[in-house]
Amino acid sequence: AADGYLFAAPENLAALSGAMKECLDRNYYHVLDRINGRPYGALITAGSDGDGARRQLERICTGWRLKAVAPTLIVPMRAQTPEAILAPKTVPDDWLARGAELGGTLAALLL
Numbered sequence: 765a766a767d768g769y770l771f772a773a774p775e776n777l778a779a780l781s782g783a784m785k786e787c788l789d790r791n792y793y794h795v796l797d798r799i800n801g802r803p804y805g806a807l808i809t810a811g812s813d814g815d816g817a818r819r820q821l822e823r824i825c826t827g828w829r830l831k832a833v834a835p836t837l838i839v840p841m842r843a844q845t846p847e848a849i850l851a852p853k854t855v856p857d858d859w860l861a862r863g864a865e866l867g868g869t870l871a872a873l874l875l
């Protein structure tokens with residue numbers, strides 16, 4: 765029922781996180797051809813890469829015929845050891861600002 769969508773998920777094992785993938789799997793065919801043309805923004809957090817999850821999410825959004833309001837943001841959290849990956853993380857301020865800008869762009873298009 766939303767007028768637009770903001771997707772945010774981590775990359776795990778070169779793919780979208782299982783939780784995000786399951787959400788998309790559960791909803792894909794229920795809304796196919798019912799949300800064509802709606803705007804979306806996307807944000808991936810990643811240890812060092814993020815491109816696999818980005819491509820996967822963008823393909824799904826293309827299938828839904830959604831329109832990207834901006835390039836997908838890949839937020840580099842720079843966690844690469846098991847300890848760093850499993851630790852709580854703080855998103856740096858400049859990336860928080862870029863995320864807010866992405867959300868603001870999407871919101872402005874919904875007015």
Ligand SMILES: Cc1cc2nc3c(=O)[nH]c(=O)nc-3n(C[C@H](O)[C@H](O)[C@H](O)COP(=O)(O)O)c2cc1C
Nearest residue numbers: 774775776777778809810811812813814841843853
């Ligand atoms: C099981 C697992 C697999 C991961 N695989 C990747 C990966 O393929 N590429 C990458 O860039 N980061 C990978 N990461 C790092 C996460 O994307 C990164 O830590 C991100 O910040 C996760 O969000 P979180 O801090 O909320 O847990 C992986 C993390 C986990 C736990």
